Amino acid sequence: MTTARLLITCADRSGIVQAVSSFLYHHGANITALDQYATATEGGTYFMRVEFVLPALISGRQVIEQAFAASVAAHYHMSWHLSIVEDTKKVGILVSKYDHALLELLWRWSRGLLPCVITHVVSNHEDLRSAVESFGVPFSVVKVTKDNKHEAEAQIARIMAGNDVLVLARYMQILSADFVKQWPMKIINIHHSFLPAFVGADPYRQAYDKGVKLIGATAHYVTADLDQGPIIEQNVERVSHRYSVSDLRELGEDVERNVLTRAVRWHLEDRVIVHNNKTIVFD
């Protein structure tokens, strides 16, 4: 038995559930999960996630895809994507010196809690080599300076080629618009504030100066617009006047670990659809 997931976006019309479920039924699939959402009761945009199992012998991926494209998808003008769960997604990680988000990902992955292969970690610093290699994951350093940004990104692109998603686990370099364009909605970043509050540098310092009573973290897809990509997940923790900037950072790092982990897992489980710079998360 093979497990697969279908993500669908189209203009909302009557009969979509019926059409998709009939298609799957007649191809021998059994639906195990189904979520849908429409932006309006009428005339909105429609989103669907279906998870189903089917005996591999009856229909292969290509057959299913071609049949679906030619029938239901064509009829409803769907944009859609089929994932086979057994095709484990490949993940590359970029990091600088902070290890908390990276280690949380590696640790969960090593316990079988992240359904992916972590193929490579790239950093602009040597610091985390032994931590990464102890998990049996290759580690490369790509130094980035003012002058070599283009070459550095080309080198990262070569190393990361073939991955399904890149995770910025506190990577302190800004990726160029050109680089980002190669990975549309496939780069996940963790920002250490409750966006849109405290965009830019040193958000814990900004939060301290402002005297907020909660600090947060935001996982989002990276777009050419810095800190403005679609938000996947956010969370906060309560703080008080007693928290210094470094106390905020220490607590905030726990939030970051937690938020990034959830966002990555949802992405790996094909739970996220992006529409109008916002996410639909079928969690």
Add this chain to the structure above:
Amino acid sequence: MTTARLLITCADRSGIVQAVSSFLYHHGANITALDQYATATEGGTYFMRVEFVLPALISGRQVIEQAFAASVAAHYHMSWHLSIVEDTKKVGILVSKYDHALLELLWRWSRGLLPCVITHVVSNHEDLRSAVESFGVPFSVVKVTKDNKHEAEAQIARIMAGNDVLVLARYMQILSADFVKQWPMKIINIHHSFLPAFVGADPYRQAYDKGVKLIGATAHYVTADLDQGPIIEQNVERVSHRYSVSDLRELGEDVERNVLTRAVRWHLEDRVIVHNNKTIVFD
């Protein structure tokens, strides 16, 4: 256009989504929400909630119900229930002296945030009469003593006849098994603890004596087993050694208001299915 909801429970088999959605499609309905859950990937129990709109002219409720019973429901041996949203549910409330849960319900209802008609409030005390009547809701006192329990319950049953659901908004009398049997999964109670911790009397005192660091409240359906009915919703708030029993009560009452409100709204929106003394909540 009429909005309706179908709640379904049956043994899990292939093709259910297809069968239900095809049925609705061919009767002219447009599915606006669909949730499903199965207790196991194979051989479990299957639950579904579908919300749909359909033009009243094409098919009336009775036609739909008979057709569904004879076809899909019969084929899959479903236990199922159809609600028409426009048939606003009738709610009766039982209360003693504490007003917080009652007022929260009345206040939200008066603002249009609870889709129901609150038909009557019955109490074993006079205290809350003017508070209730100021919302334009009839208020009756039914005194309960050791000796008149049977008659008192009969009187309550007469007053509450015709309601779809009863809410115990801190009603301090224990309803008899006979009474409860007349309202299966139609009586919602708010218990002032995080069940199953602190069953029985004076849970805030119990929580204080135990020194817990969180206090909670639980909304559940009432069964003959005291404090053991299916849990619909729970929540907690953080407390510390500084909280006296009355501080716990004061904070706990906020949790109760919040938890009961959500449970009642979910019930009114046909989001709750009970199975094996547990709830499936499609929220």
Add this chain to the structure above:
Amino acid sequence: MTTARLLITCADRSGIVQAVSSFLYHHGANITALDQYATATEGGTYFMRVEFVLPALISGRQVIEQAFAASVAAHYHMSWHLSIVEDTKKVGILVSKYDHALLELLWRWSRGLLPCVITHVVSNHEDLRSAVESFGVPFSVVKVTKDNKHEAEAQIARIMAGNDVLVLARYMQILSADFVKQWPMKIINIHHSFLPAFVGADPYRQAYDKGVKLIGATAHYVTADLDQGPIIEQNVERVSHRYSVSDLRELGEDVERNVLTRAVRWHLEDRVIVHNNKTIVFD
């Protein structure tokens, strides 16, 4: 027995606790609560809140104040304030049309959960008159237009004269800098977003457009800088793509009720000190 509270701010030096507690001890007071905070381990600013009881016969307020001013306060160059708990604080409320924050305050107050007298509610609309008057609180309408802002504020000032604090329970008019100056750190506003995110108008719409996964509310003191005054309390609730703007508003109003209530209670209990546009909250 009288209960009093002393709030102190001064440059941090050795011996402050000793000096204050000795002073109180020798005046016959018994300390029932003591909180302190310094912005740095050395050379910072020091804040203290002491609650104490003392037999009224031994020393009156004036005697205590004069003695404290002449000795400890002078020696440490303290800015300080003494409150007698029995001098119940007077609160005036400004509101427009939304009733949720107002009713929460009135309801808690009527149950004895807010230690104050609510003296008057002023609105720029008639809508909430009967709701307010049913609590036995005077209600006045002061219309505000482009042309009469100055006169309107003068009228509000006359009505509210003698109050200790003003609460803006969703008052949709911007108070002038002149008005605000008359009530330094004595006007509490509830802003319907997690500041500093979504300053300005229609924050729930902004939150919807941004696709945030949490929405919040912020209670803060009003300063001449709109939405920039010291934050007293904040909280958030989790939302998803399924929330429309009005769903966000409905849930957000619960957060607002809760956050404003806590901020007002802390202020009434002399738990808040403002320093550098941030609050120290001894909760």
Add this chain to the structure above:
Amino acid sequence: MTTARLLITCADRSGIVQAVSSFLYHHGANITALDQYATATEGGTYFMRVEFVLPALISGRQVIEQAFAASVAAHYHMSWHLSIVEDTKKVGILVSKYDHALLELLWRWSRGLLPCVITHVVSNHEDLRSAVESFGVPFSVVKVTKDNKHEAEAQIARIMAGNDVLVLARYMQILSADFVKQWPMKIINIHHSFLPAFVGADPYRQAYDKGVKLIGATAHYVTADLDQGPIIEQNVERVSHRYSVSDLRELGEDVERNVLTRAVRWHLEDRVIVHNNKTIVFD
């Protein structure tokens, strides 16, 4: 400069703050933190935590302790304890096969976030040896069977001798009353439920069967009464009918990590006083 902390319990009387702060002042100490709590406004039990710095040259620990014992402590019949922060506490950890709680402690400790020395990890299984040793911490296996419980505990006692606190990071053996007696309020356990709900074995299974909507974890001191010792910290996470027992366990392990970490840190920072089987936590 040396930093020290004084924890005090005594019958509540007037003048305690004055007496303690005067004592410290006259011995050249500067108070940097002070918390107090009394169980009643009059006639209760009084608890205090004072943190202070003092130049080591002026007064040594022994001098201070003797002077305090002979004066303030004797006068108020205090039970008290002085800790010198620079005397880093020694921590031994007991674990079985689950690694999540253990790794969280080791990882935070290795980052400097737990003020202690982790001296030794003892397990009844070999499984976690390399994980522990990679942090440079000695690891020993002490097998426990029905027949050797006495000898096994004697062996653990020898290995752990000299530690200030033992942490049971999911240690699946029940320690004997005799063993526990040697470590009064010095053994911290993490229980994988929101106590007092779900005492005993397999709490995630119990939580699943009950259908609770929140699952939790509880860190508590170990007493001879199984799962009944004073609660230090608790937390919960929201779950739904969709969580299988293993999903509950996976999420619950995150709560356990978080709750145990906080309890251990509070203990190490001398923030916890036990009274009547409950904790006062000056966090």
